[in-house]
Amino acid sequence: MSSLPKTYKAAEIQAVKGKFVIVERPLPEPKEGEVLIKTLASGVCHSDMVVVEGWFGVQHPRVPGHEVVGDVVAVGPHEKRWHVGDRVGAGWHGGHCGVCKSCLRGSFNTCTSQLITGLGADGGHAEYALLRTESLLSIPRDMDPADAAPLLCAGVTVFASLRKADLYPGDLVAVQGLGGLGHLAVQYARAMGYKVAALSQSSAKADLAKDLGAHLYIDASKEDQCDALKKLGGAKVIVAVAPDAKAISSLIPALAVDGTLLLLAASGDLMVPTGPLIFGRAKIQGWPTGTPQDEQDTVEFAQLAGVKAYVEKFPLAQIQEAYDKMMGNKVRFRAVITPHSQ
Ligand SMILES: [Zn+2]
Ligand SMILES: [Zn+2]
Known part of the structure; x- marks a missing residue:
């Protein structure tokens, strides 16, 4: 540790609904089961608001950041x-116990004692x-x-939810919303061999959708998205990533037979029409992030298929600006903090 600084800068949320505060902290030494990394990049995710709002029993002060x-x-x-010099990453899944039923079944990210990075x-x-x-x-x-x-x-x-979905090459996958998750969902679904329809609220993202690899663009300002998908025979999977319960609910009748509505963003309570689910044997499924091996x-x-996140970089000093921009849905499409570049 001799070449390392004695202190480092961190962006803390110090209280419920607080703003980010940059503080100087003593550099910790890793204990057994831990490593210390020099952070090169840290994505700003909508779930950082869990720390700001103090949900899930989060204790303050806390440094968010789980990408x-x-x-x-x-x-x-x-x-x-792991060794000094290794380049590593960590996601939402920050650690597991190894002895609960989920862990013994290898489902580490449903561990009853799961540690969440940045929470x-x-x-x-x-x-x-x-x-960890x-x-x-x-x-x-x-x-x-x-x-x-x-x-x-x-x-x-x-990626982890789509690769476990009940899909065959050529099946229609509809991606509802082209934001942080949606712009990656279109790329992954295309690379996996599915027919991809991007759903958006206006014509503004039509060119973007094409660049990302979408075969179809369904613009809610021009046509009813549910009817449009039905005319195509229904979507085998609808990937719901824009947190709008009303919009998501309205798409349920557009599921194909044996289709799945895949919920990837917390969106409040859905209004579920039961007929399309019963007569189409359709289902609604949620999905958390993934295990480190999924990551x-x-x-x-992503490297194999050329999938690439669109990012906007911010220095650590501008963390509040990055967070506010993300919360205002103004980032194209993922804000990333790069703490060692100005
Ligand atoms: Zn996240
Ligand atoms: Zn466990």
Whole structure:
């Protein structure tokens, strides 16, 4: 640790509904089961608001940030897997117990004692971060850390859910909303071999949808999206990523037989028409982010298929601006903090 600074800057939320405050903290030493990373990139996710709002029993002060990429600068005692100099990442899944039923079944991200990065422990919006070793994945050196970061929450959520969906190549996948998750969902769905329809509220994102690989663009200001999907035979999967319960509910009758409404963003209470579900054997499914191995697969598939997050970079000092812009739905499409660049 001799070449490391004694202190580092971190962006804390200090109280419920507080603003980000940049503080100077003493650099911690990793304990057993932990590594210390120098943070190269930290994505700003809508779920950072959990810390701001004080939900899930979050204790303040807390450093949010659960799309973290950095280089290992110190490891805890007896560490076997990670070494100083390794480039690693961590997502929403910040650690697991290894002994509960979910863990014993290998479903680490439904662990009853799951630690969430940036919620239960400090996360990535800081120059350095302490992370649990079992939460880490390896980040390729030839990928910009700022491009990799959004794959660790937004990316893995769409990739891990789509690859387990009941889909065959050529099936119609509708992506409702082209934001942080949606712009990645279109790319992943296209790369997986599905016919992709991007659903949007205006014509503004038509060119973008085409650039991302969408085959079809269904503009709510011009036509009824549910009718349009029905005319196409219904969507085998509707990926709901824009948190608008009314809009999502209105799409349920557009599911194909055996179709799935895939809920990836907390959107409040849906109004569910039961007929289309019963007679079409359709279902509604939710999906959390993923395990560290899901995140690893998400990153590797992105490289393989040319899937790329659209990012806007911000220095740590502008974290509040980045957060406000993200909350105002003004970021195209993922804000990423790069703490060591000005
Ligand atoms: Zn997130
Ligand atoms: Zn567990």
